[in-house]
């Protein structure tokens with residue numbers, strides 16, 4: 044199993060992910076995608092977008108990050124979007140009370156105290172108030188750096204606050220959206236009418252969301268700025284649970300279509316349902332630090348549309364002209380994290396293996412086994428030596444392929460080293476131009492996973508790659 048440190052160090056070394064504002068010692072909970080990272084992230088988002096919206100009854104939008112403050116009153120975020128926060132009086136560190144207890148469960152489990160860890164899991168699932176969190180922290184003697192001096196548990200609202208325009212007072216407060224979903228709910232009527240949609244239909248969007256998390260954690264897993272890929276599917280009440288089951292299957296298929304091994308994925312039903320939901324399941328990935336949610340699938344009833352209807356005074360009903368019926372639709376939501384999906388894909392692709400090199404020696408090879416579709420660079424082109432017309436021939440191929448694919452051109456080092464460099468960033472194909480290429484217009488093409496090489500006509504390269512990448 045890959046370690047988190049291997050992923051973080053490879054991400055920085057190869058340009059997948061950098062700490063935000065690193066030269067100023069970094070900004071906690073924010074990350075920047077580097078040249079390869081942004082390609083991988085874009086490929087992941089494109090795959091989601093195409094699967095979601097290239098069909099008849101799901102359309103896309105791109106709503107603004109800043110929204111009217113009443114949106115968050117209606118959705119419940121202003122009052123309820125908070126986490127239970129606790130401070131250690133000695134170390135002055137701040138924690139999420141539930142996460143502190145979850146970490147303690149892990150510690151008990153790792154120490155072999157399985158029964159005790161299961162008992163605490165049960166107790167934690169039943170917690171309903173901040174006092175109950177506090178009591179559990181005291182009961183289990185949880186300490187930070189040896190100190191068990193804790194403050195009481197308080198609610199901490201996770202929305203980032205700002206001000207609209209030049210006046211900084213309560214009348215100009217706005218929030219950075221903590222989820223993209225509300226931009227979909229408030230546009231329900233606009234989209235239904237302009238895109239002439241009939242129920243059941245969905246609205247999808249990809250975009251940034253912001254949460255002032257108390258503790259950021261595990262690289263891209265819990266950050267303060269992240270990206271979501273959300274879809275709300277509007278259905279007739281009574282048909283929602285069948286649609287929920289359909290979406291659950293479809294979302295599972297999406298994650299496996301990214302090459303994620305089924306044994307690294309699981310579906311987890313929620314023990315406690317949010318007040319607006321009548322079913323909820325998480326898709327979880329087996330990260331190096333344990334299982335973690337990458338997507339939530341919720342049957343959200345008509346809670347959100349009703350809430351916006353009440354707050355705005357505008358009707359958000361569907362009128363069924365055939366059955367002479369009108370109702371506020373129910374919603375099945377699929378809410379995936381693009382940032383968490385990115386990290387899952389990266390962890391899933393990471394592999395290290397022993398191979399025998401061309402000199403007959405055993406060496407270790409690091410390889411990212413991305414699917415061809417997700418790989419940031421599709422092909423790398425090398426002239427075998429940097430003379431005798433080979434660079435010119437190879438550059439021509441590179442320029443030609445570059446019009447269709449992301450390709451790299453590399454002339455430095457022995458061919459074996461160039462292969463390793465591309466393996467480590469997951470490039471599925473390496474194309475080498477050698478002395479024969481100039482005589483017979485052929486090149487070798489080497490497969491990242493099998494390391495097998497074949498010789499093909501340079502004129503057929505584009506077709507060859509198109510076929511491999513699209514299949």
Ligand code: GAP
Nearest residue numbers: 222224264265266269337338339378379380383
């Ligand atoms: N509209 C529903 C909603 O936002 P959520 O479970 O709070 O539900 C959905 O978030 C997804 O967004 C999660 O499954 C996760 O992938 C991603 N996500 C949530 N908070 C995150 C954070 N702090 N950092 C990174 N990703 C996060």
